[in-house]
Each structure stands twice: as structure tokens, then as C-alpha cells.
Amino acid sequence: MTQPNTLTIAQARDALRKGELTAVELTEACLKAIDAADALNAFVHKTPELALERARAADARLAAGAAPSMCGIPVGIKDLFCTEGVASQAASHILNGFRPEYESTVSAQLRDAGAVMLGKLNMDEFAMGSSNETSTYGDAVNPWKVDDRRLTPGGSSGGSAAAVAADLCLGATGTDTGGSIRQPAAFTGTVGIKPTYGRCSRWGIVAFASSLDQAGPMTRTVRDAAIMLEAMCGHDPMDSTSADLPVPDFEAALGAGVKGRKIGIPREYRMEGMPSEIEKLWADGADMLRDAGAEIVDISLPHTKYALPTYYVIAPAEASSNLARYDGVRYGHRAKLAQGDGITEMYEKTRAEGFGPEVQRRVMIGTYVLSAGFYDAYYNRARKVRTLIKRDFDTVFADGVDAILTPATPSAAFGLGEMVDADPVQMYLNDVFTVTVNLAGLPGIAVPAGLDRQGLPLGLQLIGRPWDEAGLLNTAQVLEEAAGFVSKPAKWW
Known part of the structure; x- marks a missing residue:
């Protein structure tokens, strides 16, 4: 058997249910990998005793049968989520020593589903950043490396992305306010989905921008994202913005294909100075979906x-x-x-x-x-423009478009320190393809789709209709299979 910590969530779930692997063995493999990866600075609060305790409980639950899909799956939790009795600092010095006496709804739902928390993950301070260089814990480092530079894993969920890409955990929670799940996923060759605003509870997540923040999973595959997202979702009376809607079986929606589905290509995303590699990746992605049976149409989002x-x-x-x-x-x-x-x-x-x-x-x-x-x-005035941006999407979806394909980022991962001292606006431009999704409250997913000329991952973004995470994940899986991205970072840490 391959190293347990390199399994996908779906593979590990099946192995656990067949008795080929125990949750304790899987957790111990992840804990060993975490201890060997301090150079990445991804895990900032390790919880090995708690992890093994939960793994033993998961094994008992698996032995009894009828365990949920996430039972026994080791995950990392972004430091923005409050976790009972475990340091939860939002990567800020001002929260030194804060150990909540309560659990965030999302992490509690994962715990109740049997997931095993390995520890807390690095991030930009209060989720403000695009490179994980504002953390009180120091920079998180991308496991991908092509020269002497240390590369950013993206931000703010940089620790989550690095941990999943480096096989330290099988999945991780992230939060996305303007692209903070999708941009790190694109930089690390992983999958990250931001669901519709209100799909995941925000209760117990340290707030950055309350009308924009949304939790989501970061995983190795689209199927894993579907499995983990379902465990994270659900109505929460503690959160006034939580949607009282049933949670679909996202995994069951996979495999339906995209024949007859209409995929929009927004002309406003073709920005001046866009690298030719990003242009080609975007065109290739459209061709992949067209070859799978989708109809590719040009659309306009004029207020982009x-x-x-x-x-x-x-x-x-x-x-x-x-x-x-x-x-x-x-x-x-x-x-x-x-x-x-x-x-x-x-x-x-x-x-x-x-x-x-x-x-x-x-x-x-x-x-x-x-x-x-x-x-x-x-x-x-910004609130009024936000309404116009949302109206652009509403119009496009009303015209029959099922999903929108765009680049996820304007470049591959850049070197740590290369932009932090530059004009802050240059750093903010990393969010140019992602912020519209948060402003409109829509679901969006980043899927690894290729490598740049240096050999670094590049991702494509799909934007879906409100509450149609199932359809979005299905389309993303078609793109994932067509792209055939299987590259992994060479271990140097």
C-alpha cells in the first residue's frame, strides 16, 4: 500500500471501511509527516494527543458500521476557526494565548462526522493577505520549488494549501473573503471550493469581512472536496446568515458530465498584460469542456x-x-x-x-x-456597485449559462519577499479574478489544470449558480479529468 498520508479522502475512506487501514495508522502517518515538515511552517499548533484520541474513537465507530464518509480522515484546521481548548489566534499577536471554550460550527461538524483534527494551520493575520507573509507565526512555504527561492503558498489560507499539497493531511479547512481558498489552491496544485455565501456557518470563525467571509474545504481532488464540503455544510441557528436549505449529496452529483451545459467565457477577464501562459491555459480549459460536450459561449460581465x-x-x-x-x-x-x-x-x-x-x-x-x-x-457607492456586479451574474445565469470559466490567478506562485515590500496594490491584484465571486455571494472552485514554463502549478476557476455547488463540482470534475493534472512537488523539506 502507498504511504497512508498520500491517499485521497475517497481512497482512505474506502480503505478504512474495508479494514485495510485503521484511523490510528492513518493519523500516525500524518503526524510523522507533519513533524518532518517544519520547514514549511504549515502547522502552527500541533495536537497529536487529541488527534490520536479522535482516531481511536473513529476506529470504534468504523467497527460498529455506518460511519460517515469523513470518519477517521485526518484534517488540518485553519487558525481562523475557534477550536475548544486549542490555541486559536487568527495568526495575530493580539490574540496570543486565546484558547476558546467553544468550537466553531464547521469544525464541530467535522468532529461530529468523525474527522480527526491534526492541529491548526498557518494563515495571513486575520485572513488579510495574498501570500501568507503577514502571519505572526512567520511565512508558510509552498512545497513546490523550482529554484533557490522559497515560494508563497498563497493567502490567506496558505498553511492549509501547503499542508494538503505536501501530504501532511488529507484535507483542510480554509476561508475565502476575496479568493483566499481558490488562489492558494491554484498556487499549490490542489482543489479549493468557496461555496455560496450562507452554505457554511460562519459562527466561531474569527470575522474579517462579515458579508464576504465563507468557509470551504481544500483537498487533493474534486471528489474529496465534495465529500468534505458536505460534512461542513448545514443550517446553523447561531449564524443569522446561514441558509436554511437541505445539504445535497455532493459526491452523488459527480459523474453526470457536461453534455448540453452552457459554459460562459467573460470577455472582461481578458485583461491587458495577462501572461500568455494564463491565456493558453484558459483556452485549453474551454476546449476541454467543449470536447466533453459543453457549449462554450462568450458572455459579458460589464462591471468586472x-x-x-x-x-x-x-x-x-x-x-x-x-x-x-x-x-x-x-x-x-x-x-x-x-x-x-x-x-x-x-x-x-x-x-x-x-x-x-x-x-x-x-x-x-x-x-x-x-x-x-x-x-x-x-x-x-461601493455597496451600489456591488449590487451591479451581482446583477451582471444574475443576468448571465438567467440567460441559461450554467457555469463560468476563468483563470484562478494572474500568475503562478511568486517568491516570498518579492512583493511584500512593493506597492500594496500590486499584491491586491492577485485577487483580480476571484473577488467578484465573493461580492456576488456565488460558489467558485479552483482546479489544477497545468504547469507553467518553470514547472509550477496553474489553476482554472469555475463560477457556479447560487446554491448549485453540486453542478459546479460535477463540471469541475470533468475539467479535472480532462486536464489530467497528477504532478506533485518534489520533496525538499
Whole structure:
């Protein structure tokens, strides 16, 4: 048998049910791989004792029969999810020492399905970043390597992407506010899906931008994404934005093919200066779906050009509001005060010490656009443009388009440190193909589809109708099979 930690979720599930493998053996293989991969800095809080305890419980459940698909499957949990009794810092210094007395709904659902939590995964601080370079734990590193550089695994779910790509876990949770599942998946040759806003509960996830944040799985295959997503979904009365809708059997929807389905190619995504490799990958992806029986049609999403500035008004505005609670009073870091300092000085010093530069930048931008003199000029206008962006998608789907094919990122993974000191806007451009999906609340998935000339992974993105994750996953699997991406990073860590 191959190394257990290199199995897909579907393969491991079948092996566990047949008795060819135990959850303890599978968990021990992952824990060994994690300990050997410190150079990637993917796992920042390891929980081996808890993992083995849950693995033993999963084995007992498997022996009794009728265990769910995720039972006994080792997973990593992004540090943004609160986990009972385990450090949950959102990769921020200001949350040092925070160990929640409660469990996020998504991680609780995975736990109740029998999944085994191996530990917490690195990320950009408060999910603000596109390269995992804003973390208080230090940079996460992409397991893909083509020269002397250390490459970014993407952000903010960089630790999750690196862990899955390096076979440290079989799946991982991520969150996506403007592309933070799909961009890291594309950079690491993995699959990442952001479901429709409201499909997964946000309760117990440290908030960045509440109208944009959405949890989703990061896995090695589309089938694995379908299995894990089903375990993560469901209505949650604790979350007022959680949709009270039944959860489909996403895996059962796979294999239906795309014959007769209409796939849109948005002309506005053909941006000036797009690398020829991305153009070719996109054209090849359209050909793959056409050859599988889909109808490829040109579509227009006219307000796409306003998406990035709209996102970078709305997201910082919501962040400034959400992060106001971190003041050093109740939990986390509190700055040392000088004699005579009052509560104002405590707030100022604590937040200056606790938040990193990118978080400070976004909080200040958000406070500015929400201020009395600028609310209508910036925030209110951005809300109106957001409505127009959503209307573009509504119109396209009403015309019979079933899914939309676009690039996932404007490039392959770049070197750590290459962009962090550049103009922040250049870093923000990594989200150019993904932010529209969050603004419109739609499901989107990144699928590995090829390699660039250096040998680094490139991904394609599919955008689906609201609540049609089943159809989106089915189309993604067709693309996955046609692309035949099987490359793995050569182990150097």
C-alpha cells in the first residue's frame, strides 16, 4: 500500500471501511509527516494527543458500521476557526494565548462526522493577505520549488494549501473573503471550493469581512472536496446568515458530465498584460469542456473592472468594525502601560503592538471610508456597485449559462519577499479574478489544470449558480479529468 498520508479522502475512506487501514495508522502517518515538515511552517499548533484520541474513537465507530464518509480522515484546521481548548489566534499577536471554550460550527461538524483534527494551520493575520507573509507565526512555504527561492503558498489560507499539497493531511479547512481558498489552491496544485455565501456557518470563525467571509474545504481532488464540503455544510441557528436549505449529496452529483451545459467565457477577464501562459491555459480549459460536450459561449460581465476597488472599500470597512473588539480588555495581548496611562493609551498601545502592518493599513482604510465625510463617497457607492456586479451574474445565469470559466490567478506562485515590500496594490491584484465571486455571494472552485514554463502549478476557476455547488463540482470534475493534472512537488523539506 502507498504511504497512508498520500491517499485521497475517497481512497482512505474506502480503505478504512474495508479494514485495510485503521484511523490510528492513518493519523500516525500524518503526524510523522507533519513533524518532518517544519520547514514549511504549515502547522502552527500541533495536537497529536487529541488527534490520536479522535482516531481511536473513529476506529470504534468504523467497527460498529455506518460511519460517515469523513470518519477517521485526518484534517488540518485553519487558525481562523475557534477550536475548544486549542490555541486559536487568527495568526495575530493580539490574540496570543486565546484558547476558546467553544468550537466553531464547521469544525464541530467535522468532529461530529468523525474527522480527526491534526492541529491548526498557518494563515495571513486575520485572513488579510495574498501570500501568507503577514502571519505572526512567520511565512508558510509552498512545497513546490523550482529554484533557490522559497515560494508563497498563497493567502490567506496558505498553511492549509501547503499542508494538503505536501501530504501532511488529507484535507483542510480554509476561508475565502476575496479568493483566499481558490488562489492558494491554484498556487499549490490542489482543489479549493468557496461555496455560496450562507452554505457554511460562519459562527466561531474569527470575522474579517462579515458579508464576504465563507468557509470551504481544500483537498487533493474534486471528489474529496465534495465529500468534505458536505460534512461542513448545514443550517446553523447561531449564524443569522446561514441558509436554511437541505445539504445535497455532493459526491452523488459527480459523474453526470457536461453534455448540453452552457459554459460562459467573460470577455472582461481578458485583461491587458495577462501572461500568455494564463491565456493558453484558459483556452485549453474551454476546449476541454467543449470536447466533453459543453457549449462554450462568450458572455459579458460589464462591471468586472470595478470589482477590485469595490472589494477594497467594503472589506476594510467591515474589518475596521469587526476588529474594534480587540482592545486588550477581555482576552489576548495587552500592552504594558506607563505610569499615568489611561484607557485610551491602553487601546492605542495594545492595537499598535498587536496588529501587524497589513491589518493596521486595512483598519485605517476602513475607518476612513466609514467616516462621516466619506461614507457616501466611498462605502455607500461601493455597496451600489456591488449590487451591479451581482446583477451582471444574475443576468448571465438567467440567460441559461450554467457555469463560468476563468483563470484562478494572474500568475503562478511568486517568491516570498518579492512583493511584500512593493506597492500594496500590486499584491491586491492577485485577487483580480476571484473577488467578484465573493461580492456576488456565488460558489467558485479552483482546479489544477497545468504547469507553467518553470514547472509550477496553474489553476482554472469555475463560477457556479447560487446554491448549485453540486453542478459546479460535477463540471469541475470533468475539467479535472480532462486536464489530467497528477504532478506533485518534489520533496525538499
